[in-house]
Amino acid sequence: MVLLLDGGVGHEWKKAHGDASFLGGALACETDPARTGVPSLHVKLSWPNGQGEGVAAVHEAFFAAGADVATTNSFVATPHHAGDRAVPLVTAAARCAQRAARSTAQPLPAMRKVAGCLPPLGECYAVRRDRSDADAAVYEQLAFALADEKVDVLLAETLTHSSEAANVILGVKMASLKRGYRLPLWVVFTLADDATGRLRGGERAAIAIQRALDAADGAGVLLSGVGVNCCAPGAVDAALADVVEVAEGREVIVYANAFESTTSEWLKKEGRPDCCGKPCRGNPREYVDGVMTPDAYARRAASWARRGATVVGGCCGTTPAHTKACRVLFDRQRRRSRFFGYLTFLAVVLAVLARALGPALALALAEKRVWDEL
Numbered sequence: 001m002v003l004l005l006d007g008g009v010g011h012e013w014k015k016a017h018g019d020a021s022f023l024g025g026a027l028a029c030e031t032d033p034a035r036t037g038v039p040s041l042h043v044k045l046s047w048p049n050g051q052g053e054g055v056a057a058v059h060e061a062f063f064a065a066g067a068d069v070a071t072t073n074s075f076v077a078t079p080h081h082a083g084d085r086a087v088p089l090v091t092a093a094a095r096c097a098q099r100a101a102r103s104t105a106q107p108l109p110a111m112r113k114v115a116g117c118l119p120p121l122g123e124c125y126a127v128r129r130d131r132s133d134a135d136a137a138v139y140e141q142l143a144f145a146l147a148d149e150k151v152d153v154l155l156a157e158t159l160t161h162s163s164e165a166a167n168v169i170l171g172v173k174m175a176s177l178k179r180g181y182r183l184p185l186w187v188v189f190t191l192a193d194d195a196t197g198r199l200r201g202g203e204r205a206a207i208a209i210q211r212a213l214d215a216a217d218g219a220g221v222l223l224s225g226v227g228v229n230c231c232a233p234g235a236v237d238a239a240l241a242d243v244v245e246v247a248e249g250r251e252v253i254v255y256a257n258a259f260e261s262t263t264s265e266w267l268k269k270e271g272r273p274d275c276c277g278k279p280c281r282g283n284p285r286e287y288v289d290g291v292m293t294p295d296a297y298a299r300r301a302a303s304w305a306r307r308g309a310t311v312v313g314g315c316c317g318t319t320p321a322h323t324k325a326c327r328v329l330f331d332r333q334r335r336r337s338r339f340f341g342y343l344t345f346l347a348v349v350l351a352v353l354a355r356a357l358g359p360a361l362a363l364a365l366a367e368k369r370v371w372d373e374l
């Protein structure tokens, strides 16, 4: 069965609150709006009553649309963006997601999960090619906070390079050793928005994943899922076969952006280009107002599931409507494969019966002929 990840929670929260920063959403997870020491980015943020409900409500909207997994809204809850507020924000984000997962406001599916986000530690998409004990120590703290809130899995996402994954793995190892946790870890890299199957840092996705798997093996970390995210859907199309092959039976995780203009193009404009070749924009007919339609995105997602992805969701620009469209197609795929499973079973039973009863039937017919002739 394919697990359906949620979509762009941070973008949705920004849309609903007119806030220009992702940190606003992370801060909104906190229950105490009067906390001081808020980083300057957020001075302008208004603090409506019950702001913690805001992010939980976004999670709930994705769950109601059919998501199986919510990722904590803590992508920018890092020392780089939030200073020493990072760990409390991670805790608050995990509580928001847990509250939504356990909400009785919606019919409660049997298995809702919370993935604890382990994000890049600097500017998003800035390539971190170096192994760093300091970065590993930060990941250790973030993993502590997420594990304390009993997330189901740690999700290191939007990584640009295998060295970044190695820092995550070392941090998770240290957290595990000190606290006795053994949470599963998923590691997901961001692809350049082209058809080369390369990360924004330049490595081939399959090679970076293999390096992460080797590092996890060496560290004794349970790396149970690998994949790609935060890229044009066409980049996933190009890389997926390699990712499935190198994953060797682990979860294959994919979630792409819905925006028509690609991140690679935006990075180029910002003066910090990634390794991208010719950007693979989708078919213009798949987009309305610069965003891929839910149905078009769901068709892509369903094709990834058919090709071996086992955890599929949406990244930047995907909404609960995208999640719902994916849910509808996934359920249809499941019903169809169950139906063909029954048909296959029936055909096998008939074949076995024919084989077992065939000789007896032939004998009976022969006997009938003898009696007829008499």
Ligand SMILES: [Zn+2]
Binding pocket: 229, 230, 231, 256, 257, 315, 316
């Ligand atoms: Zn994204």
